[in-house]
Amino acid sequence: MTKLATHTESGYERSDFDFYPTEPWITAGALGKLTLRGEVLEPACGDGAMARILREAGYRTWATDIHDHGYDGLDGLHNFLDTPPLDPACGIRTIFTNPPFGERGKLAEAFVRHALKIMMPVGGLVVMFLRVDWDSAGTRADLFERRPHWSRKLVLTSRAQFFEGEHGGKKNHAFFVWDALHSGPPTIDYINKPKVAR
Known part of the structure; x- marks a missing residue:
């Protein structure tokens, strides 16, 4: 993996294109708690870590990214932030991704806002993997x-590991879910990392 010389809060150098693959148990854990809607767009698919699990679970998944990280299931190179409003006849009703974080989380926020802009009008679902305290910023209160x-x-009740040799990670994470068909108050649940059989 090519790295830039910029260091992040984690103490590791920032990866090109904020490329941090998501461990399989994390995506599988989310799918154990959620039922996705329609076809799925994974717009920051990287090496396919999430898209593989989504496809194995039976979801028709469109895997795109702004850069080719070598995933043989890539459907095309595309800047998600340039995605136009969806035609209601389009089958995509879920956006599910680990978005690039960017400086101070600005890119992740742009991903969330754009996903909501194109999913809510078609009755869709937005599922974003973010730092657990991402909902505590006043600028994102809306x-x-x-x-x-x-x-x-x-x-997640265990920390995600994004770097080789990392033990437990440096930050806590969660999936944040917005649903155009949801009514009532939001709920909270937990994803446990499966125990390794000895």
Whole structure:
């Protein structure tokens, strides 16, 4: 993996294109708690870590990225932030991804806002893997009001490992879920890492 010379809060150098593959148990854990809607767009698919699990679970998944990280299931190179509004006849009803974080989380916020902009009008679902405290910023408070349909938070009880040789990771993460068809208050649940059989 090519790295840039910029260091992040984790103490590791920032990866080109904020490329941090997601461990399989994380995506599988989310799918154990959620039922996705329609076809799925994974717009920051990287090496296919999430897309593989989504496809194995039976979801028709479109895997795109702004850069080719070598995933043989890549459907095309595309800047997600340039995605136009979806035709209602389009089958995509879920966006599921680990978005690039960017400086101070600005790119992740742009991904969330754009995903909501194109999914909510077609009755869709947005599932984003973010730092667990991502909902505590005042500048993002509008994202967690009843509209745009803030519905669920799935907190990992073990830390994600993004770097080779890393033990337990440096940050806590959760899946944040917005659902155009949701009514009522948001709920919270937890994803446990499976125990390794000895």
